Amino acid sequence: MTMNNLSIRELIEKYPFVASYFEDNKLDINGFEDYTFEEYLNHFSGEEIENWAIDKERLKEDLEAFIVQMKEFLGIKDEVGIQSLTIVSGHDKSKNPEGFREFTINKSEIVSIVGPTGSGKSRLLADIEWTAQNDTPTGRTILIDGKKPDMKWRYSSNNKLVAQLSQNMNFVMDLTVREFLELHAQSRLVEDVEATIDKIIIAANNLAGEKFDIETPVTSLSGGQSRALMIADTAILSSSPIVLIDEIENAGIDRKKALDLLVSEDKIVLMATHDPTLALIADKRIVIKNGGIDKIIETNEEEKAILTDLERMDLFIQGMRSKLRSGERLGGKR
Amino acid sequence: MNIVIFSGPPSSGKTSIILKTIDTLKQRNINIGVVKFDCLYTDDDVLYEKAGIPVKKGLSGALCPDHFFASNIEEVVQWGLKLGLDLLITESAGLCNRCSPYIKQIKGVCVIDNLSGINTPKKIGPMLKSADIVVITKGDIVSQAEREVFASKVSSVNPRAVTMNINGLTGQGAYELSTLLIDKEKDIDSVQGMELRFPMPAAMCSYCLGETRIGEAFQMGNVRKMDLGDDHE
Numbered sequence: 001m002t003m004n005n006l007s008i009r010e011l012i013e014k015y016p017f018v019a020s021y022f023e024d025n026k027l028d029i030n031g032f033e034d035y036t037f038e039e040y041l042n043h044f045s046g047e048e049i050e051n052w053a054i055d056k057e058r059l060k061e062d063l064e065a066f067i068v069q070m071k072e073f074l075g076i077k078d079e080v081g082i083q084s085l086t087i088v089s090g091h092d093k094s095k096n097p098e099g100f101r102e103f104t105i106n107k108s109e110i111v112s113i114v115g116p117t118g119s120g121k122s123r124l125l126a127d128i129e130w131t132a133q134n135d136t137p138t139g140r141t142i143l144i145d146g147k148k149p150d151m152k153w154r155y156s157s158n159n160k161l162v163a164q165l166s167q168n169m170n171f172v173m174d175l176t177v178r179e180f181l182e183l184h185a186q187s188r189l190v191e192d193v194e195a196t197i198d199k200i201i202i203a204a205n206n207l208a209g210e211k212f213d214i215e216t217p218v219t220s221l222s223g224g225q226s227r228a229l230m231i232a233d234t235a236i237l238s239s240s241p242i243v244l245i246d247e248i249e250n251a252g253i254d255r256k257k258a259l260d261l262l263v264s265e266d267k268i269v270l271m272a273t274h275d276p277t278l279a280l281i282a283d284k285r286i287v288i289k290n291g292g293i294d295k296i297i298e299t300n301e302e303e304k305a306i307l308t309d310l311e312r313m314d315l316f317i318q319g320m321r322s323k324l325r326s327g328e329r330l331g332g333k334r
Numbered sequence: 335m336n337i338v339i340f341s342g343p344p345s346s347g348k349t350s351i352i353l354k355t356i357d358t359l360k361q362r363n364i365n366i367g368v369v370k371f372d373c374l375y376t377d378d379d380v381l382y383e384k385a386g387i388p389v390k391k392g393l394s395g396a397l398c399p400d401h402f403f404a405s406n407i408e409e410v411v412q413w414g415l416k417l418g419l420d421l422l423i424t425e426s427a428g429l430c431n432r433c434s435p436y437i438k439q440i441k442g443v444c445v446i447d448n449l450s451g452i453n454t455p456k457k458i459g460p461m462l463k464s465a466d467i468v469v470i471t472k473g474d475i476v477s478q479a480e481r482e483v484f485a486s487k488v489s490s491v492n493p494r495a496v497t498m499n500i501n502g503l504t505g506q507g508a509y510e511l512s513t514l515l516i517d518k519e520k521d522i523d524s525v526q527g528m529e530l531r532f533p534m535p536a537a538m539c540s541y542c543l544g545e546t547r548i549g550e551a552f553q554m555g556n557v558r559k560m561d562l563g564d565d566h567e
Contacts, residue, residue, distance in 0.1 A: 024456055024490040051558075053432055053459040055532060062463075065493040122506045130510045137358070137509060154510075157468075157489040157497030163478045172449055172476050183452075184479040187486040226477075234478045 003064065008040060009033040017070045017189060021063060026052070037063060073158045073239075074189060082241045083107055083145050085128065085268050090139030092292025093120070099295045103286075104146075107241070110259055110269040112279045115288030121272050123291060125244055128270075129162045130154055138292065163238040165230055166246035171218035177201070177229065178214045184237055196236065203261055204232035209252040209322065224252015231258045235265040245271040248278065250314065251321070256281065277314055280307040335414055337522065338515050340425045341435055341461050342445035343454075347471035348425050349378045350502030351445055351511070353385055358509040359421065364516065367419045369410045371426035371435075373399045378425070388417055399426060400433035400534055407437070411525050421516060434460035436531040439522075441515065444495075447472040448484050455487040460532035463492050467514060469507075473499045 003011060008029050011018050022029050032040045041056045048054065084106045089098040105111050113121055123138060131142045131149040142149065144161075153161045173180060181200055185193045197214075205211045208228035212221060221229060227248065234243060243262055248255050259281060262269050273279050280303050287294045299307075320330055342348050349370075356366050367388040370378050374393065382389035390413060394402035403426055414422035426435050436442035444465035446454060449472050455462060462468065468488055473481050481499065488497055496514065500507035539555040 021490050024487055026456060050533075050535075053532065053535075055460065055463070058464065062491075062493050066490060069489065069493050122501070122504045126506045126510065129507075135513070137361075155496045157485045157495075158482075160482075160485075160499075164473070165478060166474060168475050169477050170475060171480065173452060173480060180479065184483055187483045230477045230479070238478055238482060240478075 007034050007036055015067055021066050081266055085242060086143035086146060088141035092290045094290060098292040100293055103296055105268050107266045107268050108263045110282040112282035112285040113270060113272045114279060114285055119288045120291035121288055160240050162242045162244055163234050163240035164244045165234060167249060171226060176215050176217050180218045188237055188239060200232045200236050204228045207254050207258050222252055227253050235262045242268045247273050277310045335419050336421045336516050336520055338423050338441045338443060339436055340423060340443045341428050344427045346445045346447045347502040348445045349381060351469055351500055352423055352425060354505035354508035355512045356387060358512045365420045367414050367417055368423045371399055371403050373429055399429055400435050403435045408525055415523060428461040431457055432459050432535045434464055434532055436464055437525060438529050438531055441466050443467045443469060445469045445471060448476045448481060452483060455491050464531045465495055468492060468495045468497045470499050471502050474501050
């Protein structure tokens with residue numbers, strides 16, 4: 001491969017992302033910019049190689065693999081993204097065929113998933129994530145844009161098909177909101193980091209009941225603020241075209257706006273929920289029973305009318321909540 | 335018989351992942367046994383027994399656990415053959431982050447978790463860097479952003495590995511892992527003469543041999559001093 005003749009300086013000029021390869025592999029290239037990577041590796045003494053567990057051959061091969069992978073990742077970013085996801089039916093735990101034949105979800109569509117715990121929601125998600133080809137316990141097949149999907153969705157660490165948002169998720173890093181978003185943006189190879197961060201902050205504050213500052217540590221955000229930031233960040237920065245949501249608690253966040261945001265960023269949204277407001281916002285819902293999809297229900301006019309009532313009730317409760325927060329007495333017409 | 339070597343930092347979820355994976359393999363009538371390596375204590379063998387899986391444990395005690403692994407693996411393989419296993423899994427905790435028990439020609443799986451901190455992929459040596467499959471656990475409790483950042487750090491230290499997110503509680507992803515473990519062409523009946531993927535760290539100083547006294551006079555053999563500089567004026 002041509003990289004063998006390039007100096008480290010030339011490598012970094014050509015592929016700026018290799019800087020993180022050197023950094024993450026603890027290779028201090030300062031002062032060695034005019035060496036080729038091989039010459040640089042050869043400068044280590046036998047003792048250094050042993051002490052720091054340096055594997056020269058592996059590092060060389062890995063650098064090549066890393067460059068190929070990152071180029072591919074940048075290429076995917078430039079593509080239009082996926083247009084649709086199709087589930088071709090398999091069978092339930094008792095080997096009975098599922099209650100549908102083929103089900104397609106287009107980008108910017110929201111589909112909810114309902115069914116008791118243990119009924120097979122995780123399995124459905126795993127089938128999608130793994131782009132099952134009649135090779136999982138359900139016998140389902142997943143098509144992307146109507147075709148058999150590229151195997152990269154299975155094996156690559158940077159190109160995952162599904163992003164997940166669930167109730168139990170927390171921020172664990174000791175960083176401020178700004179540092180956190182910078183880190184995420186860098187890992188996604190975003191060019192204009194500042195503009196992307198601004199966009200996420202505005203979107204997150206638009207969702208959160210209580211606004212937050214960009215210098216707040218992520219671990220100090222309230223539940224609602226955390227969820228708002230996670231959703232805005234997933235919508236804008238995550239490269240995964242499908243987002244799976246496992247319930248969104250109805251507190252401190254405008255859920256309707258959150259879903260609108262995901263949809264406006266061209267995501268396909270699947271939402272496991274037993275909250276009637278959320279379930280009815282979706283145009284269709286998948287009913288899971290005994291490990292299989294029992295049926296797919298389209299939200300009808302009557303249900304849409306109920307949704308209007310539910311949304312009014314949600315609004316009423318949210319109004320009470322913000323009055324409480326600002327120290328007012330609760331009152332007004334009922 | 336196929337062999338798969340699992341390793342990973344303590345409490346990263348190795349046992350949960352192996353148990354969930356075995357569940358799906360058993361449904362395909364595959365005969366599995368596990369050998370658990372640890373240092374001072376483990377009760378994971380009880381978990382495997384409960385799941386009805388033949389299990390042996392090896393405690394290295396005063397010896398370096400990875401050296402102990404290398405000295406016992408052939409006997410472990412013979413045990414597995416005697417039981418007529420289709421798949422033998424060994425599980426060991428990477429205790430000093432410098433070692434790795436992987437053997438060339440034998441599939442190596444590293445299990446690490448999202449909670450262990452963003453610099454962990456940088457801290458772990460050959461155990462992560464030379465694995466064929468990297469399993470990342472505990473993704474259900476951190477944000478999507480942290481999962482993506484963590485995965486990108488893993489891929490920059492080991493770009494050629496298959497990286498998978500598996501939930502050790504629900505087993506989501508375990509079936510998929512199970513499909514990558516068995517490979518008829520990798521059947522072996524001995525590991526005699528095979529090579530470790532990376533040499534284990536050198537030791538052999540007086541403390542290896544039981545010395546307890548502190549001080550220059552008692553330090554012999556392979557001894558290295560920290561560079562503390564001379565900025566202490």
